[in-house]
Amino acid sequence: MDFNTKYTPQTWPEHPEQVTLEGKNKFLGFWLFLGGETVLFASLFATYLALKNKGPSGMEYSTQTLFELPLVFVMTMLLLTSSLTSVYAMYHMKNHNFKGMQTWMAITVLLGLGFLCLEIYEFNHYVHIGFTYGQSAFSSAFFTLVGTHGIHVVIGLVWIILLILRNAKRGFSLYNAPKYYTASLYWHFIDVVWVFIFTVVYLMGVVG
Amino acid sequence: MSSIAKKKGFGASVWDYLTTVDHKKIAILYLAAGGLFFVIGGIEAMLIRIQLAKPDNDFVSAGLFNEIITMHGTTMIFLAAMPILFGFMNAVMPLQIGARDVAFPFLNALGFWLFLFGGIFLNLSWFMGGAPDAGWTSYASLSLASPGHGIDFYALGLQISGAGTYIGGINFLVTIINMRAPGMTYMRMPLMTWTTFVASALILFAFPPLTIGLFFLILDRMFGANFFDHTMGGNTIIWEHLFWIFGHPEVYILILPAFGIFSEIFALFSRKRLFGYSSMVFATVLIGFLGFMVWAHHMFTVGLGPTANAIFAVATMAIAVPTGMKIFNWLLTIWGGSIKVTVPMLYALGFIPSFVAGGVTGVMQAAAPLDYQLHDSYFIVAHFHYVIVGGVVLAILAALHLYWPLMFNQMLSEKLGKWTFWFFFIGFHMTFFIQHFLGLMGMPRRVFTFRADQGWDLFNLISSIGAVFMAIGVIILVINIIITVAKNVPVGNDPWEDGRTLEWAIPQPVPFYNFKQTPLVRGLDTFWIEKQEGNKEGMTYAEPISDIHMPNNSFIPFVMTVGLFVAAFGALYNGEKTWAVPVLVLGLAITLLSMAVRSLKDDHGYHIHKEDLMNEKGGK
Numbered sequence: 067m068d069f070n071t072k073y074t075p076q077t078w079p080e081h082p083e084q085v086t087l088e089g090k091n092k093f094l095g096f097w098l099f100l101g102g103e104t105v106l107f108a109s110l111f112a113t114y115l116a117l118k119n120k121g122p123s124g125m126e127y128s129t130q131t132l133f134e135l136p137l138v139f140v141m142t143m144l145l146l147t148s149s150l151t152s153v154y155a156m157y158h159m160k161n162h163n164f165k166g167m168q169t170w171m172a173i174t175v176l177l178g179l180g181f182l183c184l185e186i187y188e189f190n191h192y193v194h195i196g197f198t199y200g201q202s203a204f205s206s207a208f209f210t211l212v213g214t215h216g217i218h219v220v221i222g223l224v225w226i227i228l229l230i231l232r233n234a235k236r237g238f239s240l241y242n243a244p245k246y247y248t249a250s251l252y253w254h255f256i257d258v259v260w261v262f263i264f265t266v267v268y269l270m271g272v273v274g
Numbered sequence: 275m276s277s278i279a280k281k282k283g284f285g286a287s288v289w290d291y292l293t294t295v296d297h298k299k300i301a302i303l304y305l306a307a308g309g310l311f312f313v314i315g316g317i318e319a320m321l322i323r324i325q326l327a328k329p330d331n332d333f334v335s336a337g338l339f340n341e342i343i344t345m346h347g348t349t350m351i352f353l354a355a356m357p358i359l360f361g362f363m364n365a366v367m368p369l370q371i372g373a374r375d376v377a378f379p380f381l382n383a384l385g386f387w388l389f390l391f392g393g394i395f396l397n398l399s400w401f402m403g404g405a406p407d408a409g410w411t412s413y414a415s416l417s418l419a420s421p422g423h424g425i426d427f428y429a430l431g432l433q434i435s436g437a438g439t440y441i442g443g444i445n446f447l448v449t450i451i452n453m454r455a456p457g458m459t460y461m462r463m464p465l466m467t468w469t470t471f472v473a474s475a476l477i478l479f480a481f482p483p484l485t486i487g488l489f490f491l492i493l494d495r496m497f498g499a500n501f502f503d504h505t506m507g508g509n510t511i512i513w514e515h516l517f518w519i520f521g522h523p524e525v526y527i528l529i530l531p532a533f534g535i536f537s538e539i540f541a542l543f544s545r546k547r548l549f550g551y552s553s554m555v556f557a558t559v560l561i562g563f564l565g566f567m568v569w570a571h572h573m574f575t576v577g578l579g580p581t582a583n584a585i586f587a588v589a590t591m592a593i594a595v596p597t598g599m600k601i602f603n604w605l606l607t608i609w610g611g612s613i614k615v616t617v618p619m620l621y622a623l624g625f626i627p628s629f630v631a632g633g634v635t636g637v638m639q640a641a642a643p644l645d646y647q648l649h650d651s652y653f654i655v656a657h658f659h660y661v662i663v664g665g666v667v668l669a670i671l672a673a674l675h676l677y678w679p680l681m682f683n684q685m686l687s688e689k690l691g692k693w694t695f696w697f698f699f700i701g702f703h704m705t706f707f708i709q710h711f712l713g714l715m716g717m718p719r720r721v722f723t724f725r726a727d728q729g730w731d732l733f734n735l736i737s738s739i740g741a742v743f744m745a746i747g748v749i750i751l752v753i754n755i756i757i758t759v760a761k762n763v764p765v766g767n768d769p770w771e772d773g774r775t776l777e778w779a780i781p782q783p784v785p786f787y788n789f790k791q792t793p794l795v796r797g798l799d800t801f802w803i804e805k806q807e808g809n810k811e812g813m814t815y816a817e818p819i820s821d822i823h824m825p826n827n828s829f830i831p832f833v834m835t836v837g838l839f840v841a842a843f844g845a846l847y848n849g850e851k852t853w854a855v856p857v858l859v860l861g862l863a864i865t866l867l868s869m870a871v872r873s874l875k876d877d878h879g880y881h882i883h884k885e886d887l888m889n890e891k892g893g894k
C-alpha cells in the first residue's frame with residue numbers, strides 16, 4: 067500500500083485512517099495518549115475540588131461572586147458546535163470530499179478561536195478585579211485547571227491550521243488521513259474536558 | 275540506502291547514534307546511559323554508608339547528606355533502574371513478538387533523549403548551587419522551604435525525563451498490540467513481553483499524576499502559585515497523594531519487568547516450559563490493577579482516619595496473593611527441570627529468597643497499626659531495598675548477562691560473572707538484612723548521624739562493610755565488560771543453546787531489519803517447538819521474501835530535547851535573572867519549531883529491496 071497512491075471516491079477505503087500500519091499505530095497510540103490525558107485532567111479536577119474557595123483568611127473571592135454563567139454558556143456553545151463541525155469534516159473525509167473537509171475544519175478553527183478570545187477576556191477580567199494567579203490556592207487551582215484546558219485549545223488550533231495549510235494543495239492520501247483523524251479526536255477530547263469544566267467549575271460553583 | 279556493512283569512522287558512528295531510530299541501538303543507548311547513572315547513584319550510596327559507618331561521623335555535613343540521599347534515591351529509580359529496564363525491553367520485546375521495529379521509532383528515540391537530558395539536568399544541580407535535598411519523595415512541606423535551586427532542578431529534571439518515559443510507554447503498548455507476528459496471540463506472548471505490556475500500561479496511567487504534582491511544585495516555587503502553601507489556603511497533603519498515586523505503581527513498573535526477566539530465565543535454564551503460564555499472565559495483570567489501589571499505604575501516619583487506613587491495608591495485603599502465585603510458579607518451573615546453573619540462573623535462584631523477604635516485610639508494613647512503629651525507620655529502608663535490590667537490581671544484572679549475546683554478539687565471562695554474583699549477593703544481604711533490626715531498635719531513616727551511646731554502632735558498621743562487598747561485585751562486572759568487549763569473540767546463533775523464544779531464533783548479529791521474513795508463531799516457546807521438530811532454520815515463515823519498509827534516521831528528537839533542556843534553565847531562574855523569560859521562550863520555540871518541521875516535512879521512510887535481501891546471507 068503506497069502513500070502516494072491517488073484514490074477516487076470509489077476506491078477510497080471505508081476507514082482511510084486505519085489502512086496503513088502507520089495509520090493504525092497512530093490511531094491506537096493517540097487513543098492511549100488521550101487515556102493518559104484523562105488521568106492528567108482528573109488530577110487537576112481533584113486538586114481544584116480540594117482547593118475550591120480556599121484562600122488566605124478573609125478572602126472575598128468565591129465561585130459565587132466570580133463566575134458569570136451567560137459568558138460561560140456562550141463559550142460552551144461555541145466549543146460544542148466546533149466539535150460538531152469537526153464531525154462534519156470527518157464525514158467528508160470518509161466520502162472523499164476534500165474541499166468539504168477543509169471547509170468544515172476551517173469553521174472548527176474559527177469557532178475555537180471565538181472560544182479562546184472569550185476565555186482570554188474572562189481571565190483578563192478576573193486579574194483586573196484582583197483575582198490573580200497567586201492570590202490564593204483557589205485562584206492557582208482555577209487558573210491552572212482552566213488554563214491547561216486553554217493551552218490544549220491553542221495546541222489543537224495550531225495543529226489543525228497547520229494541517230489545513232500543509233495539505234491545501236495535496237488532496238487526500240493515506241498519509242494525511244490519519245493526521246486529520248487524530249486531530250479531530252483531539253478536538254473532541256478538548257470538548258469533553260470542557261463539558262466537565264463547565265459542570266464542575268462553573269455550574270457547581272454558582273449553583274452548588 | 276540499503277547497503278549495510280560499511281565500516282564507519284568515529285564521527286559517523288556518533289552521528290549514527292544521535293539520529294538512530296533503531297530499537298536495538300536505542301536499547302544500547304539506554305543501557306549505557308542507565309549504567310552510567312547506576313554508577314553515579316552507587317557512588318552516592320557509598321558516601322552514605324561511609325558517613326554512617328561510625329557514630330558522630332563528620333565525613334559529610336548534615337546538609338550535604340540530605341542532598342546525597344535525595345540524589346541517590348532519585349537517580350537510582352528514575353535514571354538507573356527504569357532506563358536500564360527500558361533498554362532491555364527495547365532490545366528484546368520487538369524480537370520476541372516477531373516485529374521489525376517498534377510502532378513509533380521516532381518517538382522511541384525522542385523518549386531516550388528526554389530521559390537523558392532530564393537526568394543530566396538533574397545532576398547539573400551539583401555544580402550549580404546545590405542538589406535537591408527533600409528526599410526522592412520531595413514532600414511539599416519540606417521542598418517548598420528548601421533554599422536554593424535544588425528542588426527546582428528536581429522538579430524540572432523529572433518533568434523532562436518523565437515525558438520521555440511516558441512516550442516510551444505508549445510506544446511499547448502500541449507495538450505489542452499492533453505489531454505481533456502472525457500466530458503470536460496474546461496467550462503466546464513470552465512473559466518478558468507481557469510484563470513490558472503491563473508495566474507500560476502502568477506508566478500510561480501513573481505518570482500523569484506525577485506530571486501534575488511536579489507542575490504544582492514548579493508553579494509554587496517559580497511562578498507564585500499556592501497549591502501547597504497553607505497560609506494561602508493550599509494543602510501540602512495534595513502532593514503526597516499525587517506523588518504516591520504515581521509512586522506505588524512506579525514500584526510495580528520496576529518490578530514487573532524484573533518478574534518477566536526471571537520468568538524467561540527460569541524456563542530457559544530449567545529447560546522446561548514455564549509452569550502455570552496462564553496464571554502468570556493473570557497474576558501480572560492483577561498486580562498491575564491492584565497497584566493503583568494501594569497508594570495510601572505510604573500515608574498511614576498522615577491521619578486519613580481508620581476507615582481509609584483499613585481499606586488501604588487490606589488492599590495492600592491482597593497484592594501479596596498474585597505475587598505469591600508467581601513465586602510458586604517459578605519454584606514449580608525449576609522442580610524436575612534439567613537445571614543449568616549459569617550466571618543468569620544464579621541471580622534468579624538468589625532472587626527468590628531475597629524477594630520473598632522483601633514481600634514479607636511489605637505485608638508487615640501493610641498492617642497499619644504496626645506501620646505506625648515502622649514508618650520512617652530503617653525497617654522501611656530494609657524493606658524497599660529487599661524488593662528493589664533483591665528484585666529489580668538482581669534482575670538487571672541477570673538480564674545483562676542473559677541478553678549481552680543478543681545485543682552485542684559476545685558472551686560475558688561466566689567465571690567473573692559468578693564472582694560478581696557472590697560478592698553482590700552476600701554484600702546485599704549484609705548491608706540490608708541488619709537494617710531491619712536497626713529499624714526495630716529505633717533508628718530513623720534519613721538521619722545524617724547517630725550517637726555512640728545509642729547502641730547502633732556495630733550494626734551500622736556491618737551494613738557499611740556489606741556495601742563495600744557490593745561495590746567490589748560491581749567493579750568486577752565492569753572489568754568483565756571491558757575484557758569481553760576487548761576480546762570481541764562472536765558467539766553466533768542461540769548462544770545459550772536452549773533458547774525457547776523468537777529472539778534466540780534470529781541469526782547473529784541481529785540484522786537491522788530484524789526479520790528477513792516475518793515468522794509464523796506456532797505456539798508458546800515457538801523456537802523450542804521448531805527445534806524439537808528438527809527445523810534447522812528455527813523459524814517457519816509467514817511470507818515470502820519481499821521489500822521491507824524502514825523508517826529514516828532523524829536528528830529532530832535530539833533537537834526537540836535540547837529545546838526543552840534550554841527552556842528548563844529559563845524556568846529555573848524565572849524572576850531572578852533578566853534573561854530567564856527569553857531563554858524559556860527560546861527553548862520552547864526550538865522544541866515547537868522542530869515539532870512543526872517534523873509534521874510538515876513528509877517522511878515516508880525507505881525500502882530495502884528484495885534483491886538486496888536475497889544477496890545478503892542474513893545480516894551484516
Ligand code: HEM
Pocket residue numbers: 411525526528529571572590591593594597632633634635636637638639640645648649650654657658661662665666
Ligand atoms: C508484597 C508486596 C509489597 C507490599 C505489601 C509493600 C508494602 C509497603 C508499605 C506498606 C510501604 C510503606 C511503609 C512506610 O513508609 O511506612 C512500603 C514502602 C516502600 N516500598 Fe513496598 N511493598 C511491596 C512491594 C514492593 C515492591 C515490589 C517495591 C519495589 C520494587 C517496593 C518499594 C517500596 C519503596 C521504594 C518504599 C518506600 C518509599 C519511601 O517512603 O521512600 N515495595 N511498601
Ligand SMILES: [Cu+2]
Pocket residue numbers: 521522525568569571572
Ligand atoms: Cu507502595
